[in-house]
Amino acid sequence: xxxxxxxxxxxxxxxxxxxxxxxxxxxxxxxxxxxxxELLMRETSIDPTNYYLDDxxxxxxHPEVQILSMFxxxxxxxxxxxxxxxxxxxSDFIHSLPIKxxxxxxxxxxxxxxxxxxxxxxTAICLAIMDGIVDLSNxxxxxxxxxxxxxxxxxxxxxxITTIFVGVITGISVVQGVLTYIIILFxxxxxxxxxxxxxxxxxGFAEGYYWTFQVSEFSPITDFVQYYEFHFSLLKAxxxxxxxxxxxxxxxxxxxxxxxxxxxxxxxxPQLRPIFKYGVTFCTTMLGGFYYGETQNHDYWVLIxxxxxxLVGYLLAxxxxxxxxxxxxxxxxxxxxxxxxxxxxxxxxxxxxxxxNRIPEIxxxxxxxxxxxxxxxxxxxxxxxxxxxxxxxxxxxxAARALHRQLIDMTGRNHFNETYYRQMYIAYQLKNGKKVxxxxxxxxxxxxxxxxxxxxxxxxxxxxxNPVLGxxxxxxxxxxxxxxxxxNKKVAIxxxxxxxxxxxxxxxxxxxxxxxxxxxxxxxxxxxxxLMDDNDTFLIEYETSFENMDNWLQQNxxxxxxxxxxxxxxxxxxxxxxxxxxxxxxxxxxxxxxDILFITKEEEKKQILNNxxxxxxxxxxxxxxxxxxxxxxxxxxYVMTMEKKLLPEFVTEYLE
Amino acid sequence: MIxxxxxxxxFESESVLNNISLHVNRGSIYGLLGSxxxxxxxxxxxxxxxxxxxxxxxxxxxAIVFENPSIKEGIIFIPDVLYFFSQYTVKQMASYYKDFxxxxxxxxxxxxxxxxNLDINKKxxxxxxxxxxxxxxxxxxxxxxxxxxxxxxxxxxxxVIRQKIKNLIIQDVAEREMTVIISSHNLREVEDIxxxxxxxxxxxxxxxKDLDDLKSDIHKxxxxxxxxxxxxxxxxxxxLYQEKRGSVIxxxxxxxxxxxxxxxxxxxxxxxxxxxxxxxxxxIYEMGDAGYAIENILV
Numbered sequence: 001x002x003x004x005x006x007x008x009x010x011x012x013x014x015x016x017x018x019x020x021x022x023x024x025x026x027x028x029x030x031x032x033x034x035x036x037x038e039l040l041m042r043e044t045s046i047d048p049t050n051y052y053l054d055d056x057x058x059x060x061x062h063p064e065v066q067i068l069s070m071f072x073x074x075x076x077x078x079x080x081x082x083x084x085x086x087x088x089x090x091s092d093f094i095h096s097l098p099i100k101x102x103x104x105x106x107x108x109x110x111x112x113x114x115x116x117x118x119x120x121x122x123t124a125i126c127l128a129i130m131d132g133i134v135d136l137s138n139x140x141x142x143x144x145x146x147x148x149x150x151x152x153x154x155x156x157x158x159x160x161i162t163t164i165f166v167g168v169i170t171g172i173s174v175v176q177g178v179l180t181y182i183i184i185l186f187x188x189x190x191x192x193x194x195x196x197x198x199x200x201x202x203x204g205f206a207e208g209y210y211w212t213f214q215v216s217e218f219s220p221i222t223d224f225v226q227y228y229e230f231h232f233s234l235l236k237a238x239x240x241x242x243x244x245x246x247x248x249x250x251x252x253x254x255x256x257x258x259x260x261x262x263x264x265x266x267x268x269x270p271q272l273r274p275i276f277k278y279g280v281t282f283c284t285t286m287l288g289g290f291y292y293g294e295t296q297n298h299d300y301w302v303l304i305x306x307x308x309x310x311l312v313g314y315l316l317a318x319x320x321x322x323x324x325x326x327x328x329x330x331x332x333x334x335x336x337x338x339x340x341x342x343x344x345x346x347x348x349x350x351x352x353x354x355x356x357n358r359i360p361e362i363x364x365x366x367x368x369x370x371x372x373x374x375x376x377x378x379x380x381x382x383x384x385x386x387x388x389x390x391x392x393x394x395x396x397x398x399a400a401r402a403l404h405r406q407l408i409d410m411t412g413r414n415h416f417n418e419t420y421y422r423q424m425y426i427a428y429q430l431k432n433g434k435k436v437x438x439x440x441x442x443x444x445x446x447x448x449x450x451x452x453x454x455x456x457x458x459x460x461x462x463x464x465x466n467p468v469l470g471x472x473x474x475x476x477x478x479x480x481x482x483x484x485x486x487x488n489k490k491v492a493i494x495x496x497x498x499x500x501x502x503x504x505x506x507x508x509x510x511x512x513x514x515x516x517x518x519x520x521x522x523x524x525x526x527x528x529x530x531l532m533d534d535n536d537t538f539l540i541e542y543e544t545s546f547e548n549m550d551n552w553l554q555q556n557x558x559x560x561x562x563x564x565x566x567x568x569x570x571x572x573x574x575x576x577x578x579x580x581x582x583x584x585x586x587x588x589x590x591x592x593x594x595d596i597l598f599i600t601k602e603e604e605k606k607q608i609l610n611n612x613x614x615x616x617x618x619x620x621x622x623x624x625x626x627x628x629x630x631x632x633x634x635x636x637x638y639v640m641t642m643e644k645k646l647l648p649e650f651v652t653e654y655l656e
Numbered sequence: 657m658i659x660x661x662x663x664x665x666x667f668e669s670e671s672v673l674n675n676i677s678l679h680v681n682r683g684s685i686y687g688l689l690g691s692x693x694x695x696x697x698x699x700x701x702x703x704x705x706x707x708x709x710x711x712x713x714x715x716x717x718x719a720i721v722f723e724n725p726s727i728k729e730g731i732i733f734i735p736d737v738l739y740f741f742s743q744y745t746v747k748q749m750a751s752y753y754k755d756f757x758x759x760x761x762x763x764x765x766x767x768x769x770x771x772x773n774l775d776i777n778k779k780x781x782x783x784x785x786x787x788x789x790x791x792x793x794x795x796x797x798x799x800x801x802x803x804x805x806x807x808x809x810x811x812x813x814x815x816v817i818r819q820k821i822k823n824l825i826i827q828d829v830a831e832r833e834m835t836v837i838i839s840s841h842n843l844r845e846v847e848d849i850x851x852x853x854x855x856x857x858x859x860x861x862x863x864x865k866d867l868d869d870l871k872s873d874i875h876k877x878x879x880x881x882x883x884x885x886x887x888x889x890x891x892x893x894x895x896l897y898q899e900k901r902g903s904v905i906x907x908x909x910x911x912x913x914x915x916x917x918x919x920x921x922x923x924x925x926x927x928x929x930x931x932x933x934x935x936x937x938x939x940i941y942e943m944g945d946a947g948y949a950i951e952n953i954l955v
Contacts, residue, residue, distance in 0.1 A: 018741075089735065098728035098757070
């Protein structure tokens with residue numbers, strides 16, 4: 001008989017199909033519903049134009065359904081296919097059969113992969129056939145289909161093999177399922193928690209800088225959950241396939257050595273138990289610290305979080321491993337853990353490695369970035385934004401080091417929460433090629449200002465924080481001043497000589513900005529758009545400090561066209577900004593009350609408009625006023641906030 | 657057929673088998689006796705190639721069993737708790753066996769159906785416990801194993817089915833020299849079919865014997881003498897146990913029947929009976945000799 005010589009045991013296949021085939025069928029149904037049916041529905045809809053998506057990516061159709069099924073189906077399948085390992089009687093029976101473990105596992109893996117591939121392939125074939133009958137090129141082309149097919153297959157098989165691997169080291173199906181997800185989420189979760197906790201333990205830890213590396217990409221689940229910005233690169237495919245292969249090889253090795261008597265134990269390999277137990281405890285410790293740190297923002301709450309997290313994690317792990325609630329005899333391990341972790345945390349926070357106080361010596365430093373935006377630093381290191389992307393003169397480097405020293409001295413352990421403070425980044429690039437990146441909260445700005453000033457007022461700082469300074473005049477095709485946010489009042493500069501002059505004024509104005517103007521820019525209503533010859537644009541807000549620009553506009557007769565002037569505004573309403581209902585609402589409500597001051601006199605309007613400026617951040621509402629500009633022809637006033645101290649006296653007197 | 661040499665096995669840190677050796681000849685039926693938790697099942701699973709020993713070697717037909725499909729093709733293990741795939745009928749289960757055991761005998765399968773009278777299209781899990789046991793033996797015997805390993809096979813079966821199954825086994829042993837190893841915690845259950853027994857207690861063998869030897873080697877003697885028993889008699893026979901009931905003296909002695917006969921008749925007792933012992937009695941006296949409380953082991 002031919003079967004006798006064949007490698008493949010068809011009865012194993014039949015059995016797998018009978019036991020787990022429904023998962024494949026269900027997966028197929030879900031995919032058919034999410035893609036071919038959905039596209040058909042859109043195509044036959046009365047108003048098909050409504051349904052087109054900009055991007056012809058097939059993951060955009062029912063992404064939740066696709067992602068859920070992609071992460072559930074293979075895990076479910078892996079759990080069911082390896083069910084025989086976790087049930088003692090089944091395990092004994094199967095392993096008494098004359099077949100090698102490797103071969104048996106390969107059978108199940110092949111069967112599982114077939115069960116996962118068939119639905120995906122059938123869906124793809126279905127789409128291809130549909131495309132042949134009704135033209136679906138509005139929804140996808142063959143490259144999209146190939147991309148969808150490739151990504152789906154690679155990810156489902158990675159999930160499946162991970163489940164198999166976990167199945168081989170565990171002896172309980174539920175644990176197999178749960179542990180699979182934990183392992184899949186682990187890299188991203190661990191990095192995420194480590195960042196937060198290091199940020200707490202180490203003053204100066206540049207959490208924000210590390211976030212610029214996509215942490216979510218370290219786990220397929222978190223990666224896919226952000227599907228709208230999800231991109232599956234070739235590198236990712238290679239890594240996923242690599243991990244799949246490694247996990248497969250490990251599965252085979254672990255299965256060969258698996259002790260079958262350990263079925264129904266949470267972890268089959270006793271050696272893995274302490275790793276699991278203390279691993280779980282460590283992660284929940286960090287999770288507890290993270291949770292209470294984010295919600296309570298106080299260092300003792302972080303410590304309470306550590307205590308609660310570690311206790312919960314330890315108890316859970318013990319209960320799972322011992323399969324009982326009654327674990328009161330295992331407190332010793334927790335004691336050792338607590339001692340160990342306290343030592344580690346103390347070593348980190350006592351800064352035995354010198355991390356917190358490390359300021360590189362001047363002769364070690366090649367260049368420094370100082371600024372508030374980690375992305376800016378990353379971009380500056382990645383490509384040339386302007387001629388100079390860093391501080392590299394001795395004076396400016398020393399200024400950065402002095403600022404760094406001051407920041408170290410001012411920062412306490414309580415200032416770890418990102419949401420409460422602005423952050424200052426200092427990133428040294430050393431001559432030996434290494435980097436030292438630090439992040440500090442800006443707590444007392446007044447005390448810090450003397451240190452910030454020399455940096456913020458330096459030419460180099462302005463160069464790398466203002467990309468517009470690198471713009472070459474001959475590549476600019478148009479500069480537009482948009483005078484107001486509601487109307488269409490504009491000035492367009494197109495003459496090459498004028499373009500060059502405008503750029504020179506902007507450059508000069510930026511270089512002239514004081515440190516205070518850098519940190520608290522006051523912005524007028526006018527914005528400047530620089531259109532490049534490649535259709536790239538730079539958008540700059542017109543700041544009150546742009547005196548050279550003001551003069552140039554006046555000299556060349558553009559000023560009145562570049563700004564909102566008094567006769568274009570019917571009246572101006574000013575009221576205290578002290579409500580949380582939203583400013584538009586507040587102004588609307590105050591219109592009929594005594595609180596509001598309406599200005600209608602030309603001279604007074606002019607006075608207000610010339611001083612009009614917005615502030616962005618860090619302002620106490622008590623210092624702000626709400627200004628409403630009533631422009632004829634506009635149904636609603638344009639509302640903005642303005643510092644009280646910049647308002648003319650007659651206004652502030654009235655408001656008091 | 658089976659050669660187990662110096663095998664030890666631990667479950668985590670708990671020792672289950674401790675330096676065990678066992679030898680079973682082709683065509684014999686070996687009874688593995690012992691109380692619950694003695695390590696019988698573990699030993700059987702190692703012989704069946706399911707568990708791997710920590711130390712020592714387990715050979716069947718001079719080859720290592722573990723992960724050796726060509727040897728395992730000739731071995732069937734029937735566990736104490738039977739396992740069949742859920743929703744599987746006898747027919748489906750049979751074709752599963754057929755796929756794995758190259759010596760599968762379809763003729764025999766069909767013939768045995770007539771004897772057992774079970775519906776092959778019925779789901780096995782719907783059968784009663786006794787019927788399921790029969791199905792297990794049915795499938796096992798049709799795979800034509802050279803070695804049949806049975807873990808507590810008669811547990812909870814009624815006497816009719818028990819006898820039916822015993823007959824099936826004995827038939828195969830007689831016809832094609834199948835080797836059988838049967839575990840039980842009850843000596844009486846296996847004494848009629850085993851020709852060799854071993855008693856496992858707390859992970860070690862406390863006894864291993866050929867039953868024929870045992871039975872011909874130990875005897876119960878009832879004696880009565882006119883007057884006192886000649887004391888010299890006690891030195892001439894190998895006495896395991898003695899008891900006096902009135903004038904009747906009861907001896908348990910070791911030795912060949914004709915030898916004992918010759919010695920005792922020399923002293924001309926008025927009453928003389930030489931009786932065979934039940935296996936249980938033999939064990940109790942044998943082990944009592946070695947100082948073990950064997951009664952507890954044999955139920």
